Structures are given as C-alpha cells and as structure tokens.
Amino acid sequence: MTSDPVDTPALSVRPRVPADLDDCVGVLALTHAHSRYPVNWPAAPAAWLNPPTLLAAWVAEADGRIVGHVALCRGEDGDPAPALWAARGSGVPAVCVNRLFVAPKARGLGAGAALTGRAVGEARSLGGHPVLDVVATDPAAAFYARLGWQDLGRVDQRWGPDQVVPLRCYAAPVSGKRTG
Incomplete structure (x- = not known):
C-alpha cells in the first residue's frame, strides 16, 4: 500500500522587519478571533508588537506568507x-519570550516550535535565560x-x-x- 505525498509548505523563520507589521497584525487578528490571544485586543496592535522593552522579533513564513511571530524582550x-x-x-538574568502566535490554519507545521527555538537561542546568546508567562487557562x-x-508556578496578575x-x-x- 502506498500513500499519497502530502504537500507541506516550506517553513522558515527570519528577523521581523518594519514592512512585516501589517501582515503580523493580520495574523494576530486571526489568532485573536480563533483562540482569544491576546486576551484583550490591543488598541494599537502594531505598537503592542513593539513594546519598549523589545530586543528582537522574528516571523515564521510558509510559502512566503507570514504565519507566525515571536518577540524577545x-x-x-x-x-x-x-x-x-x-x-x-x-x-542568570531572565529574558522574556512573548508575543508568540501562529495563524490558526498554519498550526501543526512547526512554526511555534521554530519561533520559540529562535527566541531561546537569541536569549542565550545575550547571556540570559528564556522565560515566559501564559494565561493559565490557555491550551498553549x-x-x-x-x-x-x-513550570515556575502560577500567579494572579492585575491587568486593570x-x-x-x-x-x-x-x-x-x-x-x-x-x-523547539
């Protein structure tokens, strides 16, 4: 018995450039509608992707289209x-992995793991240890x-x-x- 080959898009991770922000906001909107990430939609999504503490950011592409994002802060x-x-x-000082999201239709391609791996590698090259937090009820x-x-533990944080x-x-x- 033979199986048909499955076409999987070529996945790559590269540094985010300013021209990527509109596409990143589009993927973030799809993610928010599908998975409620981020929990609270930011008033200025492009600014949310560029916090003042930003050290670096990357995008994942599948077949030349942005399908994911991660930031290191x-x-x-x-x-x-x-x-x-x-x-x-x-x-060893902590460095935060955040703003990680993958388009719903691109899940299962390895984009989340690839983005996480890139952020972890950069955090370590900066002499830091990667940490993150996630909403406790999030399947992520x-x-x-x-x-x-x-698992470092659970905390309650006031967001407003x-x-x-x-x-x-x-x-x-x-x-x-x-x-990753």
Missing part, C-alpha cells in the same frame, strides 16, 4: 516569570510542557482595575535540552 518590574526565575537564584501551556519548559488574570510561568530547559 527585557523583563519589566512586575513581570512574574522573571521574578520567579530570579527567586531561584541562578544568577501544554505546548511549552511538550518543549520541555519548566476590574481584571485579574491567572498566569502560568515557565523557564526554558537548560541548554542542550528540548526547546
């Missing part, structure tokens, strides 16, 4: 994952566990006067273990 006061990582006393938490990320969100925080595995 410095931690800020009040960021729970860096605080939980620092409490472990490793002496299982994705990080599959990649070998260590009337919104407290439970977050699950993770740290990338030590070098040489799975990360």
Whole structure:
C-alpha cells in the first residue's frame, strides 16, 4: 500500500522587519478571533508588537506568507516569570519570550516550535535565560510542557482595575535540552 505525498509548505523563520507589521497584525487578528490571544485586543496592535522593552522579533513564513511571530524582550518590574526565575537564584538574568502566535490554519507545521527555538537561542546568546508567562487557562501551556519548559508556578496578575488574570510561568530547559 502506498500513500499519497502530502504537500507541506516550506517553513522558515527570519528577523521581523518594519514592512512585516501589517501582515503580523493580520495574523494576530486571526489568532485573536480563533483562540482569544491576546486576551484583550490591543488598541494599537502594531505598537503592542513593539513594546519598549523589545530586543528582537522574528516571523515564521510558509510559502512566503507570514504565519507566525515571536518577540524577545527585557523583563519589566512586575513581570512574574522573571521574578520567579530570579527567586531561584541562578544568577542568570531572565529574558522574556512573548508575543508568540501562529495563524490558526498554519498550526501543526512547526512554526511555534521554530519561533520559540529562535527566541531561546537569541536569549542565550545575550547571556540570559528564556522565560515566559501564559494565561493559565490557555491550551498553549501544554505546548511549552511538550518543549520541555519548566513550570515556575502560577500567579494572579492585575491587568486593570476590574481584571485579574491567572498566569502560568515557565523557564526554558537548560541548554542542550528540548526547546523547539
């Protein structure tokens, strides 16, 4: 018995450039409509993709179309994952992996793992340890566990006067273990 070959788009990850922002916002809108990420739609989505703490950002492309995004940022006061990582006393500063999303129709192509792997590699090249947080009810938490990320704990974070969100925080595995 033979099986028909399955066409899978060529996937690549490259640094994000300013001309990518409109396409990234489009993919973010599709992700938000499908998966409620981000939980609160930003008033200025392109600015949300460019936080003041941004160190670098990448996009995933399949057949020349942007299908995913990830950013690497410095931690800020009040960021729970860096605080939980620092409490472990490793002496290695935390670097935050965030703004990770993949278009619903592109899931299963490996874009999330490829983007995560690129961000982890860059965080380590900067001398930091990659950490992140995810809304505790988001199924993406299982994705990080599959990649070998260590669960740092759960915290409740205030996102506004009337919104407290439970977050699950993770740290990338030590070098040489799975990360994407």
